[in-house]
Amino acid sequence: MEIDDLKKVWTKVNRDSGQPVYSVEDIADFRKARSKDFSTWIQNGLILDVVLKGIFITAYFILIYLLRESTAFMLTAFGIVIIGIMLIVFELRYLKNSKQLDRKDISVQGGIKTKLTFLKSYYYRIQFLQGLTNPMFVAAGVFFYYFVTYGEIRIEDLEDVVIIVLLLVISFLFTLPTTLSLYGYHYRVLKTALASLEDEESWAGAIKRYNKQKKILYLVFGSMLIIGLAVLAWLILS
């Protein structure tokens, strides 16, 4: 098959192929489905995390009430609550910023650039904030365990401290492999696509410059030719 036959084959295949024809009802069902896109994934992740942090903050308020006699615990718990609220504020701000990913009035290149900029600017920050939810959960669990078992927070020896710290660190790092692999995947896809678009932009620019220079050269050459002919004619005639 010759390259010039491409359009003919393409038109024929796409006009007469047996692909499904969806009804208005089918399209309505598609419309209502849940998106699996990068931006929706980021936004849903943020919303879910804000809700989870809200639940854990409520749990800490319950713990503060239950363990109100322990000043040290109250200070720790209030500290966690304040940090939790601050993290929620940041997450809500990132959620607002993520709305730029939903812009549908931009070109393919514009869309890729927007996603890539967002990924580079916010992705790790978001993952860091979301990663902190796990230690909040673990710490709340540990405090509830102590309350139910001993009726108070009893961290007596170094071993307890080491185990708790280890649990907090592991819970924070728990989602790291997934985070890194997802970042890597999206970054690779977007960067490759953008490089493919921009790679030849420089070539296109070079061709444009070359064509412009060629036009100028023709103009200069043509003018010189006309002037030369005029001078020659004047010399001959005089």
Place this chain on the structure above:
Amino acid sequence: MVKISEKEFLEQVTLHQNIIHKVCNMFCQDEDDRRDLFQEITIKLWMGHQSFAGQAALTTWMYRVALNTAITLKRKKKKIQETQSLHPNIPAYIEEEAGVTQQDIDALYKAIRHLGSIDRAIILLYLEEKSYEEIAEIMGITRTHVGVKITRIKKKLEKNLKHISE
């Protein structure tokens, strides 16, 4: 700004669903993936339908949203079996009418699928008889760049087709 009701939106998408099918065929290898991408594009069209505002032709806008979605959507990696069809079923009479064989069609799709996502998007628009200006507008690049890209993609396709036929 032109407001589009849900009913109008659904009717327009149903009417122009061929555009979405073509993008899905270009980017997906099997029926499940094609359906998933079709669904995702429909969602994205709905999410952005108010931003359409009638500033561009509806079909141009649809191509833009569909290609934006297709290029960046995370898909499961699936190994295509050699015997598996790469495109929707083609009625047998096409072979006689268009003077092309099933092998030609298979070869075309295989050659296209060896291209990168951006090249696929551009060649799709080219095969759809879109002007260089329209392709430039959809892709967000200059008209000259489109010309350079198409020339290069054609060369790549030619090479791929030769490689496949060998």
